[in-house]
Amino acid sequence: MSKRRPEKTGIARRKLLAGGVVLAGSAASAALPAASAGAADDNLPPHVPAWMKEQGAPFLSPPYGQPSPFEKDVIRRPRAPTPTNTAASSMTPWQNLHGIITPNGLHFERHHAGVPAIDPDQHRLVLHGLVKRPLIFTMDDIVRFPSESHIYFLECSGNSFWTGNTPQSTVQHTHGEMSCCEWTGVRLSTVLAEAGLDPQATWMLGEGADAAGMARSVPIAKVLDDALLVYAQNGERLRPEQGYPLRLFLPGYEGNTNVKWLRRLKLGDQPFQTREETSKYTDLMPDGTARQFTFVMEAKSVITFPSGGQLLREKGFYEISGLAWSGRGRVTRVDVSTDGGASWKEARLQQPVLTKCLTRFRMSWNWDGAPAQLQSRTVDETGYVQPTRAQLVDVRGLHSSYHYNAIQTWQVAQDGAVTNVV
Amino acid sequence: MSYSLRTILVGAAVSFALTTLARAADNGPLGIGHVASPSQIAGWDIDVRADGQGLPPGHGSVREGEKIFAETCAACHGAKGEGKPADQLVGGFDTLATSKPVRTVGSYWPYASTLFDYIRRAMPFNSPQSLTADQVYAVSAYILYLNNIVTEDTVLDATSLPRVEMPNRNGLTSPDPRPDVP
Numbered sequence: 019m020s021k022r023r024p025e026k027t028g029i030a031r032r033k034l035l036a037g038g039v040v041l042a043g044s045a046a047s048a049a050l051p052a053a054s055a056g057a058a059d060d061n062l063p064p065h066v067p068a069w070m071k072e073q074g075a076p077f078l079s080p081p082y083g084q085p086s087p088f089e090k091d092v093i094r095r096p097r098a099p100t101p102t103n104t105a106a107s108s109m110t111p112w113q114n115l116h117g118i119i120t121p122n123g124l125h126f127e128r129h130h131a132g133v134p135a136i137d138p139d140q141h142r143l144v145l146h147g148l149v150k151r152p153l154i155f156t157m158d159d160i161v162r163f164p165s166e167s168h169i170y171f172l173e174c175s176g177n178s179f180w181t182g183n184t185p186q187s188t189v190q191h192t193h194g195e196m197s198c199c200e201w202t203g204v205r206l207s208t209v210l211a212e213a214g215l216d217p218q219a220t221w222m223l224g225e226g227a228d229a230a231g232m233a234r235s236v237p238i239a240k241v242l243d244d245a246l247l248v249y250a251q252n253g254e255r256l257r258p259e260q261g262y263p264l265r266l267f268l269p270g271y272e273g274n275t276n277v278k279w280l281r282r283l284k285l286g287d288q289p290f291q292t293r294e295e296t297s298k299y300t301d302l303m304p305d306g307t308a309r310q311f312t313f314v315m316e317a318k319s320v321i322t323f324p325s326g327g328q329l330l331r332e333k334g335f336y337e338i339s340g341l342a343w344s345g346r347g348r349v350t351r352v353d354v355s356t357d358g359g360a361s362w363k364e365a366r367l368q369q370p371v372l373t374k375c376l377t378r379f380r381m382s383w384n385w386d387g388a389p390a391q392l393q394s395r396t397v398d399e400t401g402y403v404q405p406t407r408a409q410l411v412d413v414r415g416l417h418s419s420y421h422y423n424a425i426q427t428w429q430v431a432q433d434g435a436v437t438n439v440v
Numbered sequence: 441m442s443y444s445l446r447t448i449l450v451g452a453a454v455s456f457a458l459t460t461l462a463r464a465a466d467n468g469p470l471g472i473g474h475v476a477s478p479s480q481i482a483g484w485d486i487d488v489r490a491d492g493q494g495l496p497p498g499h500g501s502v503r504e505g506e507k508i509f510a511e512t513c514a515a516c517h518g519a520k521g522e523g524k525p526a527d528q529l530v531g532g533f534d535t536l537a538t539s540k541p542v543r544t545v546g547s548y549w550p551y552a553s554t555l556f557d558y559i560r561r562a563m564p565f566n567s568p569q570s571l572t573a574d575q576v577y578a579v580s581a582y583i584l585y586l587n588n589i590v591t592e593d594t595v596l597d598a599t600s601l602p603r604v605e606m607p608n609r610n611g612l613t614s615p616d617p618r619p620d621v622p
Contacts, residue, residue: 101516101525102565131562146481151468154476162472212468223487229568231561233487282484291490291551293558297543300612306537308548310612316619405621413621417541421618 089114094124095190104132105230107174109194112322112341118169118368118376120197122252127259128174128195130294131229134279138263141227143247147285150214157263160247163204168246168269169375171198171343173315175272175299175420180411185429187438189325192426196343198376201267203248206241206283219285223292224266227281234275234299235289236268240313244269247280269374270345271313272420274299304415317344317404318423319352319379319396330434333387338365339380344398348372351397352379358391358427359406365394390430391439486569488557492602495556499597500578502585508575509582512564521545521586526565530586533607546587550612552604555580577601 061067085092092115094108107128110120120126127133138157146152177195215238222241226232236245246267249256256262261278268275274294289295289311301309319342324330338356342349348371353362368378379394396404407424427439488494510519521529521544532542545555560576562568571579581596584604590596596604 105565131565131568144476144481144484145473146476146485152476152481153468153473154480155473159473163470208470212470212473214468225487229562231486231568233561284485284487286489288489288491290487291554291557292487293554293562296551296554296612297545297549297558302536302541302543304537306541307611307613308536309616310614312616312618314616314618400619402619403622409622416539 092124094127095194097191097195105130107176107195109190110197111190112193112320113189113325113328115322118198118341118378119252120199122199122254122257122260125172125197125199125251125257125260126174126195128176128273129228129259129278130232133258134228135258136227136263136279141263141281143264143281143283145209145213145283147223147283148216148219148287149210149285150216151212153213155209157249160204160209160249160264163208165202165204166246167200167202167250169198169200169370169372170267170269171196171315171374171376172267172273172276173197173318173343173345175274175312175315177273178318178422178424178426180416180419180422183438183440185437185440186327187440188327189320189322189426192326192438193320193341195273198343199251200253201246201248202250202253203246203264203267206245206247206266209247210241210285216285218287221286221289223282223284223286223290224275224277224280225282225284226261226277227279232274232277232294233290233292234277234294235286235292235311236266236271236275236313237311238285240268240271268313270315270347272299272315275313299420301414301418301420303418309418312421313345315343315345316421316423317346317349317396317398317402318342319349319394319404320426321354321392321394321428324392324430324436325428326436326438328436330385330430330436332434333385336383336385337380338383338392339378340365340394342377342379342394342396343375344396344400344402345374346402347374347399349377349396350399352377353395353397354379354381355393355395356383356390359393359395359425362395385430387432389432392428392430393425395425486557486561488553488560490551490553490602492553492598495553495598495601496573497598498573498577499595500574500576500581501595502578502581502590502592504574505578505580505582505585508571508579512567512571513579516565521583529583536608536611544587545583546589546607548608548611550606550609552580552584552589552601552606555583556601 092111097107097109100106108126110124110126141157143155174195178192220238221235223233223235248265248267249263251260264280266277266280301312319340321338321340323339338354342352352365354365355362365379365381371377404425410424429437429439516526517529529545532544532547535542556576559579577596581594584590
């Protein structure tokens with residue numbers, strides 16, 4: 019008996035000590051950027067790094083993992099000042115990302131009335147209008163349907179700017195309202211079959227359960243082609259910002275039509291003419307008319323490295339890398355220019371090359387230290403070639419607000435600084 | 441006798457209808473989901489089409505709208521709908537083909553139905569779906585009046601609202617002409 023007590027005390031003490039180490043460790047890691055600047059060599063050879071001399075943080079710290087604190091600048095940023103902080107948008111930091119998948123916490127946001135906090139048990143999807151049987155579904159019902167997963171890009175139709183770019187614009191600013199995830203859900207055609215589609219139905223209204231009741235009309239052909247009701251994103255349930263618990267997903271269509279927090283689908287024999295398809299998301303042409311129902315995001319590409327705000331510290335080898343995508347299908351080719359479009363070389367395409375999905379391209383480059391102008395130009399499987407800004411503006415003028423997909427140019431200065439060419 | 445025969449016939453009809461309904465509910469290929477009741481649908485069915493389908497009973501005048509607008513809209517849209525901080529609602533006529541297009545309800549919106557639909561579902565910004573149908577008619581009438589689209593004595597309802605002729609009624613084009621470049 020008398021022997022056990024010291025043992026217990028000993029264990030308790032060890033636990034306490036371990037806890038103390040953890041606390042000290044996390045405090046140290048939070049302060050590390052500053053500390054390492056002061057004594058940069060202490061952790062470099064031939065010295066033994068500090069993190070090899072003690073236990074690391076315990077597992078499950080935290081239970082839902084977070085990026086390294088050293089990646090604290092890899093965050094979404096607001097697109098522009100707005101009158102409210104709920105009808106606004108944020109952008110994906112493509113300058114910091116690799117591959118084609120956008121981590122869920124970095125997916126761009128565009129909300130019209132903030133992010134609703136929806137209890138999935140209290141959420142319903144109503145399917146009505148020109149159907150044989152109007153139906154109501156719980157989330158449990160939706161998840162019972164046969165499911166599919168696809169990697170698709172999602173791009174706000176206002177991504178990239180017709181006007182207002184500056185030399186300081188980063189790729190996050192110019193192309194950050196676009197992201198790419200694996201989306202899981204049920205084919206909308208499967209769900210419609212439960213209700214029995216009336217042959218008169220030519221359009222479908224999708225409506226969100228946010229405070230804007232955000233609503234868009236979609237042609238029935240798209241609905242029956244590849245539309246999904248999505249409840250998961252990169253393996254986990256949708257993030258609240260992406261429509262938790264349920265969103266409409268229309269591969270290749272402008273982001274706004276992919277209605278989040280989806281609560282209602284109504285079939286009709288004409289479009290519903292909501293505010294978001296009349297007052298907004300219509301493309302004003304130079305003659306004063308505006309194009310309506312311009313859904314597809316056309317082929318587009320951008321170099322993410324080197325890109326605006328980055329710095330090439332020395333001459334020599336660099337791998338130019340970027341992203342290409344098309345709302346009409348697969349990317350078949352990306353060409354890269356380092357001389358402002360005077361000459362082009364075909365880039366390597368990283369597999370997989372999927373339909374309506376980002377494709378990562380790469381090209382080896384030896385920078386000779388002279389000023390360079392970097393561009394990429396993609397071609398999709400329809401043969402469509404990504405246009406220049408001049409070609410776009412020539413046809414559509416400067417006030418169409420949406421669907422800007424021109425070739426992007428980054429200027430590399432002699433000192434290695436990279437800026438946006440306006 | 442004839443009475444009880446009618447009862448039997450009605451009873452049979454009701455029972456047939458109920459059976460049909462019950463069968464219909466399970467009639468989807470997978471049998472997932474339940475039939476949505478008319479009252480469930482009615483509470484959520486808030487869209488209004490250009491032809492007026494979906495407009496509720498009720499009515500509202502420019503005069504009534506003026507008061508509601510001052511109390512619930514003007515703080516964001518300006519006393520006369522001139523905008524700042526929120527969207528400009530009034531004016532901008534004949535600017536769409538210029539180098540400084542101003543897109544407002546008056547200059548750009550092709551259908552009056554959209555005004556009713558949008559106010560009903562999303563406005564006022566801090567309290568959406570709080571206005572009565574009468575109030576939404578009234579505010580719609582007032583915004584149209586500010587744009588000189590309806591006269592001061594206008595009262596809007598489900599019949600008159602879809603008949604309002606918007607200046608940019610024929611300004612939107614479809615289908616999508618792309619690819620248009622190069």
